[in-house]
Amino acid sequence: MSENKKAEKIVGVKGMNDILPADAPLWELFENTVQSVLKSYGFQQIRTPIVESTALFARGLGAVTDIVEKEMYSFVDSMNGDNLTLRPESTAGVVRAALEHNLTYDGPKRLWYAGPMFRHERPQRGRYRQFHQVGAEALGFTGPDIDAELIMLCQRLWDDLGLQNIKLELNSIGNADERNRHRADLVTYFEQHKDMLDNDAQRRLHSNPLRILDTKNPAMQEMVNAAPKLLDYLGEDSRTHFEGVQRILRHNNIPFTINSRLVRGMDYYNRTVFEWVTDQLGSQGTICGGGRYDPLIEMFGGKPTPACGFAIGVERLLELMKAAGEQFTPNQCDVYVAHQGDAAQLQAFLVAERLRDAGLDVVLHCSSAGAGSSFKSQMKRADASGAAFAVILGEDEMAKGVATIKAMRLGEGENNQTAVALDNVADHVLDQIACGGDCDHPDHNHHHHH
Ligand code: ATP
Numbered sequence: 001m002s003e004n005k006k007a008e009k010i011v012g013v014k015g016m017n018d019i020l021p022a023d024a025p026l027w028e029l030f031e032n033t034v035q036s037v038l039k040s041y042g043f044q045q046i047r048t049p050i051v052e053s054t055a056l057f058a059r060g061l062g063a064v065t066d067i068v069e070k071e072m073y074s075f076v077d078s079m080n081g082d083n084l085t086l087r088p089e090s091t092a093g094v095v096r097a098a099l100e101h102n103l104t105y106d107g108p109k110r111l112w113y114a115g116p117m118f119r120h121e122r123p124q125r126g127r128y129r130q131f132h133q134v135g136a137e138a139l140g141f142t143g144p145d146i147d148a149e150l151i152m153l154c155q156r157l158w159d160d161l162g163l164q165n166i167k168l169e170l171n172s173i174g175n176a177d178e179r180n181r182h183r184a185d186l187v188t189y190f191e192q193h194k195d196m197l198d199n200d201a202q203r204r205l206h207s208n209p210l211r212i213l214d215t216k217n218p219a220m221q222e223m224v225n226a227a228p229k230l231l232d233y234l235g236e237d238s239r240t241h242f243e244g245v246q247r248i249l250r251h252n253n254i255p256f257t258i259n260s261r262l263v264r265g266m267d268y269y270n271r272t273v274f275e276w277v278t279d280q281l282g283s284q285g286t287i288c289g290g291g292r293y294d295p296l297i298e299m300f301g302g303k304p305t306p307a308c309g310f311a312i313g314v315e316r317l318l319e320l321m322k323a324a325g326e327q328f329t330p331n332q333c334d335v336y337v338a339h340q341g342d343a344a345q346l347q348a349f350l351v352a353e354r355l356r357d358a359g360l361d362v363v364l365h366c367s368s369a370g371a372g373s374s375f376k377s378q379m380k381r382a383d384a385s386g387a388a389f390a391v392i393l394g395e396d397e398m399a400k401g402v403a404t405i406k407a408m409r410l411g412e413g414e415n416n417q418t419a420v421a422l423d424n425v426a427d428h429v430l431d432q433i434a435c436g437g438d439c440d441h442p443d444h445n446h447h448h449h450h
């Protein structure tokens with residue numbers, strides 16, 4: 001780089017977002033809630049790599065799905081020529097890991113995961129190239145009970161997050177035989193209406209006609225509505241299973257609508273499929289998709305093992321939380337420690353550590369570029385940090401062996417400064433926090449720290 005030429009800025013990759021500190025509290029709230037809900041249903045976390053063999057997805061997701069056809073970030077490892085892919089979803093990886101480590105040898109397993117996924121789509125609201133999912137996979141369960149449990153877990157999560165406008169759509173896509181018979185009739189039907197099919201639908205007519213039912217093209221809605229319904233092709237076992245799911249949901253007052261056109265993007269699904277949708281996010285309104293995938297484990301070379309799962313799109317869910325007016329107090333800390341002079345700086349380190357020992361979040365003023373370290377500028381920092389208290393150590397304080405504690409949230413004219421012996425700083429701050437910063441006030445609000 002030449003000395004007088006300014007370095008060119010490198011920017012982030014299109015469709016891949018930075019999650020900035022201002023949004024971190026929302027992410028943390030969501031992550032903590034989802035973790036505790038999953039735990040309350042006995043789900044255990046599994047963490048698999050972001051990179052897998054390309055073959056895993058090609059086999060697992062089906063060659064003619066949107067994802068495998070055009071959305072995968074695949075590359076050749078330049079070190080050894082391996083064909084690798086950034087995971088576009090996690091079910092395939094979780095199932096691979098479960099097989100590789102024989103996780104279901106001693107019975108069925110309830111698993112969950114969270115993390116980034118990668119799909120090369122056109123970036124738009126609610127659709128990114130790196131996005132995040134939280135999902136659950138229940139491996140080795142046969143009955144409709146686990147399908148219903150997964151759905152109820154989601155309902156509890158929406159409730160705990162205070163979200164009210166997420167609606168459940170439910171369908172059964174039967175088994176392969178049932179789908180084949182339906183598919184044959186469906187192709188015949190679409191061929192009879194070939195003039196009404198858009199380009200996407202034309203392309204899918206023989207590769208993946210079920211997916212045509214999922215079209216968002218308004219011009220095709222009426223024709224698609226009148227198409228043969230897979231539900232009418234279900235055999236005894238599939239129907240009983242589907243009714244079992246519905247019975248449990250009804251018994252637990254979980255509202256749902258049956259959407260006979262609901263299909264899932266991946267080939268491995270069978271029987272129960274569901275989506276949680278909202279009308280508050282524009283066209284990207286699906287928050288969570290899930291269903292049963294009994295054939296997948298055998299497709300991966302394992303012994304036949306039924307399974308069911310779901311995946312939540314975290315960015316969409318967070319947007320919904322924001323729309324619901326979720327309020328955050330993005331305070332950086334409880335206490336800001338300001339100081340001036342060498343002796344005071346050393347004392348400030350000690351005081352800050354004592355405050356942290358007491359469980360408080362503490363920002364110790366450190367020297368920085370571009371700003372002075374006058375008390376005035378330090379107090380500006382203290383204010384911006386959102387701290388309820390500033391602990392001030394100057395030459396006066398050092399001479400007297402005290403710290404000045406300033407309540408940052410009291411109004412003008414109120415007595416907001418107290419001198420406290422250095423040994424008592426932590427206790428004093430804890431007491432003040434316990435009574436809302438104003439212990440002298442007769443009707444102070446009690447609120448608890450953390
Ligand atoms: P869509 O029909 O919106 O493309 P999908 O069927 O591809 O969804 P799934 O593979 O079922 O989606 O993933 C589960 C959830 O993950 C979706 O319901 C959505 O909330 C979220 N999701 C999927 N793709 C993206 C993306 N590119 N950006 C953000 N979230 C996404």
Ligand code: MG
Nearest residue numbers: 066067119265
């Ligand atoms: Mg998609």
